[in-house]
Amino acid sequence: MSRSTEQTTTRADSPAVSSARNTAFSVLMGISALAVLLQGLWAGIFLEHDGQRDAAGSWIDVHARGADVALAFAVLGTAYALWKRRARKDLWIGGLVFIVLIVVESYLGGQIRDASKDTLTAIHVPLAMAIMALAVWLPMRAARRTS
Template sequence: MTTKRDWLIATTLLGLTALLIVLQGLWAGLFLSTDPRSDSWVHVHDLGAWATLLCSLAAAAWVTLRLRSDRPLWIGSIVLVLAVAGEAHLGGQITDNGDDGLTALHVPLAMALVALGVWLPLRAGRRVRGVQTSAMLDA
């Protein structure tokens, strides 16, 4: 049985993933500028990619195991993990191998990640609010 707590945990994990995705954009902007000390921000961006991947994986596992009834949510959360992994791989190729041409794919994929990263917690959060409303009406 799916509980309000299940939806709340999913919303929290997905919301944290969305925050990390947005922070990745901020950190990328800091080293894409003309800052001569950009290596430190590249490292922060790299660590942020790992944190985002782990958080998205935790969210997808939770949603898939506990909220299987919401098919778009669990499929979207799995797509998010795959997209974050692909994005991190592209970033590694750019940084480690100097393949700057991949930036033309890396940046648009980041924009798609922002969209998916925002939609997923909003969808899960809507269910939390719906459960709360139903509980209030039943009381």
């Protein structure tokens, strides 16, 4: 390997460059995690008005938009990991699982609201906690220098 190629490879793989790339992943996933955390706040507000659909309705809409934000940033973070950090299977596979769980969570939420399947709340709420745990785990995992 020529000296210049060696220098380029060393620079691209340096811990500083690697860590900067993971920072971008962590920021995108961190924003998604914040949106997931806020879902609990919006839910707390509309559940306070349980039974009064007009008062609760707009906060359920905020909750629905929050799900969109969480999903959008999860997709961006996972796409970034797939594109720039393909070697870090833990990050993009974790991101794909995160996306699937948010989609399932949103589907269950829609069933609770649109099909009045209130019993699904017993899955929707604990699943939200599992999603929150994954949302915290992903940036922590990204901070580990495994490649």
